[in-house]
Amino acid sequence: MLKDLLEARLAPALHAAGAPEGSAVALTVSTKPEFGDYQMNGAMGAAKRLKRPPRELAEAVLAHAQLDDLVSEASIAGPGFINLRLREAVLEARLNPFEAEVLAPRGAGAEASRVVIDYSSPNLAKEMHVGHLRSTIIGDALARCFDHAGWNVLRQNHVGDWGTQFGMLLAFLNSLEADDGNRVAEAELSDLEQFYRRAKARFDEDPAFAALSRETVVKLQQGDPACRAAWQRFIDVSLSHCEALYGRLQVTLTREHVHAESAYNDALPGVIETLRDQGLLQESDGAQCVFLDEFKGKDDAPLPLIVQKSDGGYLYATTDLAAVRYRCDSLEADRALYLVDKRQGLHFKQVFAVAQAAGFITRPCSFEHMPFGTMLGEDGRPFRTRAGDVIKLSDLIDEAERRAEALVAEKNPALAAAERTEIAKAVALGAIKYADLSKHRNNDYVFSWDTMLSFDGNTAPYLQYAYSRIQSLFSKAGLAPESLKASVKLEAPQERALALVLLRTEEVLQQVRDQGLPHLLCTHLYEVATAFTAFYEHCPVLSAPDSGTQASRLALARRCGATLRQGLELLGIPVVQRM
RNA sequence: GGGCGCGUAGCUCAGUUGGAUAGAGCAUUCGGCUACGAACCGAAAGGUCGGGGGUUCGAAUCCUCCCGCGCCCGCCA
Numbered sequence: 001m002l003k004d005l006l007e008a009r010l011a012p013a014l015h016a017a018g019a020p021e022g023s024a025v026a027l028t029v030s031t032k033p034e035f036g037d038y039q040m041n042g043a044m045g046a047a048k049r050l051k052r053p054p055r056e057l058a059e060a061v062l063a064h065a066q067l068d069d070l071v072s073e074a075s076i077a078g079p080g081f082i083n084l085r086l087r088e089a090v091l092e093a094r095l096n097p098f099e100a101e102v103l104a105p106r107g108a109g110a111e112a113s114r115v116v117i118d119y120s121s122p123n124l125a126k127e128m129h130v131g132h133l134r135s136t137i138i139g140d141a142l143a144r145c146f147d148h149a150g151w152n153v154l155r156q157n158h159v160g161d162w163g164t165q166f167g168m169l170l171a172f173l174n175s176l177e178a179d180d181g182n183r184v185a186e187a188e189l190s191d192l193e194q195f196y197r198r199a200k201a202r203f204d205e206d207p208a209f210a211a212l213s214r215e216t217v218v219k220l221q222q223g224d225p226a227c228r229a230a231w232q233r234f235i236d237v238s239l240s241h242c243e244a245l246y247g248r249l250q251v252t253l254t255r256e257h258v259h260a261e262s263a264y265n266d267a268l269p270g271v272i273e274t275l276r277d278q279g280l281l282q283e284s285d286g287a288q289c290v291f292l293d294e295f296k297g298k299d300d301a302p303l304p305l306i307v308q309k310s311d312g313g314y315l316y317a318t319t320d321l322a323a324v325r326y327r328c329d330s331l332e333a334d335r336a337l338y339l340v341d342k343r344q345g346l347h348f349k350q351v352f353a354v355a356q357a358a359g360f361i362t363r364p365c366s367f368e369h370m371p372f373g374t375m376l377g378e379d380g381r382p383f384r385t386r387a388g389d390v391i392k393l394s395d396l397i398d399e400a401e402r403r404a405e406a407l408v409a410e411k412n413p414a415l416a417a418a419e420r421t422e423i424a425k426a427v428a429l430g431a432i433k434y435a436d437l438s439k440h441r442n443n444d445y446v447f448s449w450d451t452m453l454s455f456d457g458n459t460a461p462y463l464q465y466a467y468s469r470i471q472s473l474f475s476k477a478g479l480a481p482e483s484l485k486a487s488v489k490l491e492a493p494q495e496r497a498l499a500l501v502l503l504r505t506e507e508v509l510q511q512v513r514d515q516g517l518p519h520l521l522c523t524h525l526y527e528v529a530t531a532f533t534a535f536y537e538h539c540p541v542l543s544a545p546d547s548g549t550q551a552s553r554l555a556l557a558r559r560c561g562a563t564l565r566q567g568l569e570l571l572g573i574p575v576v577q578r579m
Numbered sequence: 580g581g582g583c584g585c586g587u588a589g590c591u592c593a594g595u596u597g598g599a600u601a602g603a604g605c606a607u608u609c610g611g612c613u614a615c616g617a618a619c620c621g622a623a624a625g626g627u628c629g630g631g632g633g634u635u636c637g638a639a640u641c642c643u644c645c646c647g648c649g650c651c652c653g654c655c656a
Binding site: 026028029031032035039041044047077078079080123160164165261285286287288289295297298299301303304306309310311315319342343344346347349373374407411412438439440443444445446448450451454455457458459461469472473476507519520523534536537542544578579 | 581583584585592593595596598602605614616619620621636637649651652655656
């Protein structure tokens with residue numbers, strides 16, 4: 001990375017200039033072009049700690065730094081900024097062997113570690129709805145980013161397949177089958193949402209049925225074979241629904257990534273046992289709880305994590321503790337990321353703390369809740385239909401594809417129907433995902449069809465468009481991008497600016513992995529696309545002044561296209577040749 | 580009551596962990612196709628970064644106190 005290259009020279013220089021051990025170089029991208037490419041801010045911070053004039057320390061840093069081969073201009077500005085401008089030759093050298101850096105995964109490199117990513121994790125009792133979108137999309141983008149960097153990624157779809165509502169559903173299923181026979185019941189399951197609603201209605205109206213439901217839960221949990229078989233059938237149908245949606249969304253989750261709640265059933269008594277052995281368990285109002293000093297409730301009262309109900313039943317805290325154990329011991333993860341709604345922040349803080357206290361974390365593994373906010377409608381309230389119902393994911397995708405198709409037809413009427421549909425699907429998918437991924441996940445965000453499908457600004461269609469323009473260059477030139485042998489020679493300022501942005505990609509991906517923030521990649525790709533259009537406006541490619549310039553510009557365009565395609569792919573968004 | 584998070588341009592959002600004159604995109608106003616894709620580009624205008632105080636060379640960012648909103652806080656997940 002460019003940044004590493006400079007830091008490797010600046011860190012020793014900062015030290016040699018007298019800065020205390022561990023002083024940050026604080027190298028950042030320059031805020032303005034006149035400040036060069038990168039700026040080092042660390043001299044000022046270090047000077048403060050040394051109580052020395054910052055400019056003087058900055059001068060000492062420059063005196064000690066060996067930068068000549070990398071930097072064409074290094075100057076001190078303001079209170080003690082060090083502004084650096086990289087040599088074109090350095091940029092060119094790193095730009096040209098692009099296949100190795102951009103296209104090929106780094107494989108078992110420096111970061112070859114194992115990361116568990118817990119995402120999507122819908123409840124199988126119901127059909128997937130927009131509430132599952134964020135975890136699914138953000139988690140999948142992160143999984144792709146870690147994959148690309150050579151991590152061993154262990155996707156975990158922690159689906160909800162256990163719990164009280166399954167008693168109700170199974171009881172309802174049984175009653176339908178008693179009435180109508182199996183075939184009809186299968187048909188009923190084709191619309192899970194409606195099935196759930198009907199079961200719930202009966203549960204609320206019919207006390208006998210409610211009682212039956214509760215009995216059914218007990219039978220299920222005791223392992224009654226008939227009950228288990230019906231449950232398994234229900235789960236299979238529900239999982240198939242999920243898989244169909246994952247397919248439409250081009251999400252990389254498959255059945256092998258499913259590690260359901262029920263998979264931890266056998267481990268739950270052991271969790272309680274260990275907690276008891278560790279002396280962490282306390283009974284409170286009949287429930288088994290863990291109280292840790294760091295968690296306080298009202299009036300400094302201790303705040304429990306309840307791990308076993310007074311009736312002996314286990315809770316999701318118990319399951320999550322078992323999952324921590326499994327992910328640490330059996331999966332041998334180095335990091336475990338939980339893409340779960342931010343409302344569960346306290347829950348995970350407690351679970352991770354209890355797991356630590358109980359010794360469940362037996363090896364260095366960082367457990368990280370990656371919270372995200374709620375998807376809101378344009379009225380600022382949680383995104384729902386007019387009637388107040390949750391919006392089914394399948395309906396959302398249908399609507400996006402319908403709108404995208406109309407849009408593509410309007411913008412490019414010349415396209416044949418088949419290609420138009422293909423493009424519309426790519427645009428729809430990009431719109432849905434990018435709308436979500438381009439915002440900081442921690443905040444709630446407002447869902448808007450118009451913003452989403454807009455072709456302007458920081459949107460997926462804009463990026464897809466930039467990519468298709470590059471492809472158009474190559475098809476007009478009548479050559480395949482791979483066949484190009486020329487290397488990039490940077491001359492125009494727009495070429496240089498584009499090169500610089502492209503070479504920042506790895507830095508950005510590093511941040512995405514460190515912080516679990518895919519929106520940083522979105523922002524970066526948008527910068528790539530705008531830098532490309534500036535280049536495209538000012539630097540004729542096909543009608544370049546000479547063949548050398550043309551070849552160089554094509555090589556730069558190719559590199560840019562590869563970065564856009566790769567970047568979008570890491571976000572789970574497809575590109576198209578034409579649109 | 581306690582805890583967590585949020586509050587930045589009319590709207591939707593960034594802000595690289597304390598750095599230079601706070602940035603984009605929509606929308607608005609103006610300008611650019613006999614131009615490799617105008618599905619584009621350029622320009623203008625738009626701000627007391629919720630408010631006060633503090634820390635220092637320097638604060639949207641850190642500390643503190645208020646205001647407003649959201650969420651969480653013992654047997655749902």
